[in-house]
Amino acid sequence: MAIIPSPVDLAPLRRAPAWRTAEYICWLLPVAAYFLFPTSLSLLSQMAITGLFALSLDLILGYAGIVSLGHVAFFGVGAYAAGLLAKYGYGDPLLGLAIAGTVAAAVGYLSSFLVLRGSDLTRLMVTLGVAMMLFEAANKLTEFTGGVDGLQGVDMKPVLGLFRFDLYGKTAYWYSVAVLFVFFWLARRIVHSPFGLSLRGIKQNVIRMPAIGAPVHARLAAVYTLGAAYAGVAGALLTQTTQFVSLDVLSFPRSAAVMLMLVLGGTGSLYGALIGTLVFMTAHHFLSNLNPQYWQFWLGAVLVLVVLFARDGIMGIAQTVIKRVRGKA
Amino acid sequence: MTIIFDGLAAGMLLFLISVGLSVTLGLMNFVNLAHGAFAMLGGYVCALLLSRAGVPFLLAVPIAAAVSAAVGVVLERTLYRRLYGASHLDQVLFSIGLNFMAISAAHYFFGAQQQPFALPDFLRGQINLPGLDVGIYRLFLIGIGLILAVGLQWLVSYTKFGAQLRASVDNPRAARGLGINVGRAFTLTFALGSALAGLGGALGIEMLGLDPSFPLKYIVYFLIVVAVGGSGNIKGSLIASLMLGLVDIAGKYYLPQAGAFLIYVVMVIMLIVRPQGLFGRTAAK
Numbered sequence: 001m002a003i004i005p006s007p008v009d010l011a012p013l014r015r016a017p018a019w020r021t022a023e024y025i026c027w028l029l030p031v032a033a034y035f036l037f038p039t040s041l042s043l044l045s046q047m048a049i050t051g052l053f054a055l056s057l058d059l060i061l062g063y064a065g066i067v068s069l070g071h072v073a074f075f076g077v078g079a080y081a082a083g084l085l086a087k088y089g090y091g092d093p094l095l096g097l098a099i100a101g102t103v104a105a106a107v108g109y110l111s112s113f114l115v116l117r118g119s120d121l122t123r124l125m126v127t128l129g130v131a132m133m134l135f136e137a138a139n140k141l142t143e144f145t146g147g148v149d150g151l152q153g154v155d156m157k158p159v160l161g162l163f164r165f166d167l168y169g170k171t172a173y174w175y176s177v178a179v180l181f182v183f184f185w186l187a188r189r190i191v192h193s194p195f196g197l198s199l200r201g202i203k204q205n206v207i208r209m210p211a212i213g214a215p216v217h218a219r220l221a222a223v224y225t226l227g228a229a230y231a232g233v234a235g236a237l238l239t240q241t242t243q244f245v246s247l248d249v250l251s252f253p254r255s256a257a258v259m260l261m262l263v264l265g266g267t268g269s270l271y272g273a274l275i276g277t278l279v280f281m282t283a284h285h286f287l288s289n290l291n292p293q294y295w296q297f298w299l300g301a302v303l304v305l306v307v308l309f310a311r312d313g314i315m316g317i318a319q320t321v322i323k324r325v326r327g328k329a
Numbered sequence: 330m331t332i333i334f335d336g337l338a339a340g341m342l343l344f345l346i347s348v349g350l351s352v353t354l355g356l357m358n359f360v361n362l363a364h365g366a367f368a369m370l371g372g373y374v375c376a377l378l379l380s381r382a383g384v385p386f387l388l389a390v391p392i393a394a395a396v397s398a399a400v401g402v403v404l405e406r407t408l409y410r411r412l413y414g415a416s417h418l419d420q421v422l423f424s425i426g427l428n429f430m431a432i433s434a435a436h437y438f439f440g441a442q443q444q445p446f447a448l449p450d451f452l453r454g455q456i457n458l459p460g461l462d463v464g465i466y467r468l469f470l471i472g473i474g475l476i477l478a479v480g481l482q483w484l485v486s487y488t489k490f491g492a493q494l495r496a497s498v499d500n501p502r503a504a505r506g507l508g509i510n511v512g513r514a515f516t517l518t519f520a521l522g523s524a525l526a527g528l529g530g531a532l533g534i535e536m537l538g539l540d541p542s543f544p545l546k547y548i549v550y551f552l553i554v555v556a557v558g559g560s561g562n563i564k565g566s567l568i569a570s571l572m573l574g575l576v577d578i579a580g581k582y583y584l585p586q587a588g589a590f591l592i593y594v595v596m597v598i599m600l601i602v603r604p605q606g607l608f609g610r611t612a613a614k
Contacts, residue, residue, distance in 0.1 A: 124360070133594065133597070
């Protein structure tokens with residue numbers, strides 16, 4: 001008796017890549033924010049940049065399931081690459097982004113050989129170790145990086161030769177948002193591609209994927225490189241918009257913070273990374289003005305609660321709520 | 330010679346603090362990044378008992394360990410227990426959250442400054458041998474470390490409790506089937522890990538200092554010890570800590586411009602060559 005495989009409903013997968021109305025509205029928010037909060041444009045640019053950084057971590061953690069405590073390494077590499085380029089006369093922003101992304105991708109590709117060995121715990125340690133090594137290197141190579149004083153003399157040329165970086169941060173804001181949008185769009189294409197689906201397969205069952213012919217190691221190395229490139233671009237953006245690189249771009253707290261944002265928003269969903277960043281940075285902005293110590297305490301408390309009760313973050317809660325509402329209707 | 334001795338003492342101190350982590354992380358397979366917070370708790374209890382209540386040092390240290398163990402039990406019963414089955418990432422996030430809370434709580438109660446701390450007279454000073462200056466406190470640390478290493482090795486390998494614990498970790502279901510109270514074994518082990526953290530924290534104030542940033546400042550070192558030494562392995566942790574202490578002190582002495590760089594290089598190389606750690610047994614799961 002022949003067993004007829006039950007047809008798998010592929011319709012949701014086919015529909016997934018299409019843009020939904022809510023998403024269009026979501027991308028109108030940055031435009032609205034520009035007119036609503038014209039005085040806090042630098043904070044808003046920071047949010048866009050950190051959002052891109054969270055997105056890069058989401059690619060490797062949320063979609064491919066590679067745990068990393070040292071993702072900040074690539075952010076820092078990108079930041080320093082862009083800073084040094086601009087300092088020595090190649091101040092074109094887009095060129096800087098491209099080169100910073102490439103350099104970070106190269107570092108990511110090389111370190112992927114170290115990271116992809118071993119268990120989760122080994123990965124956590126190796127990523128952390130690599131980031132700490134880079135931090136110490138940047139700290140000690142003062143003639144290149146300026147050490148603790150930071151890299152100064154970053155001189156940026158106008159974006160596309162047209163838009164100067166102004167004092168009010170208008171250009172910086174639009175530039176950051178535009179770059180974020182382009183890379184978000186690209187990431188969206190990637191996660192819905194067969195490549196992206198195979199990553200999710202690897203995350204769900206790493207033993208079965210080779211059996212259906214997916215080269216697990218090559219795929220993971222590829223996405224790790226991609227995540228590194230994204231982080232590098234985010235780092236370069238930070239350098240270009242602030243025209244300064246501090247040692248802080250390689251610090252462990254930044255690595256931890258971006259992970260928290262991602263977990264808060266929900267891993268494995270691109271909007272989760274952005275929403276997490278938005279909530280986190282808004283809360284940080286207001287609460288740390290009140291008292292930095294309270295902020296840290298509540299951050300810790302929220303983190304514990306999220307892990308215990310809301311494992312999928314804000315996006316997970318939102319999806320549950322939507323399902324319930326639809327189920328009742 | 331003095332460098333070797335100082336390295337050994339620093340390594341022994343690392344061992345004292347991180348062996349507790351080796352117990353929770355290695356034996357129970359729980360990535361407890363809040364380990365430093367327990368060590369900090371022990372440190373604060375010890376420092377406050379000494380400076381405010383005038384308790385003698387040799388009594389304050391065990392009290393510090395006991396308090397850490399008690400807090401460890403409470404947290405294990407209420408929070409940690411729920412996450413035994415969770416992924417490593419969840420455990421990492423959870424314990425980083427605890428760390429943040431501990432740091433700001435310490436900040437709130439004790440302020441940001443370093444805690445004043447003075448050793449009792451009989452542990453101060455040096456013994457001068459030809460070519461070797463031996464700090465008495467360092468000698469004391471090395472002694473305690475060796476005693477603990479032997480004691481723990483015996484506890485885990487040769488006692489009934491140790492056997493029950495290893496069984497509970499390797500296969501909780503089968504262990505339960507044999508009538509082992511798995512929950513109790515885990516609670517006791519966690520208490521042991523926290524007590525060791527508190528002990529290490531109390532003994533470490535003299536060399537590491539004590540301020541609210543303690544849990545994050547040194548967590549990397551503790552993790553390195555456990556990762557390099559192989560999880561759940563007392564002997565491995567001991568050798569890894571001693572190695573790390575030696576490399577750290579020697580590096581600071583001979584290559585000060587390299588700073589902490591050297592340690593991370595050693596760690597990454599070790600992890601690449603031996604992903605299971607120096608003496609790791611292959612993970613049961």
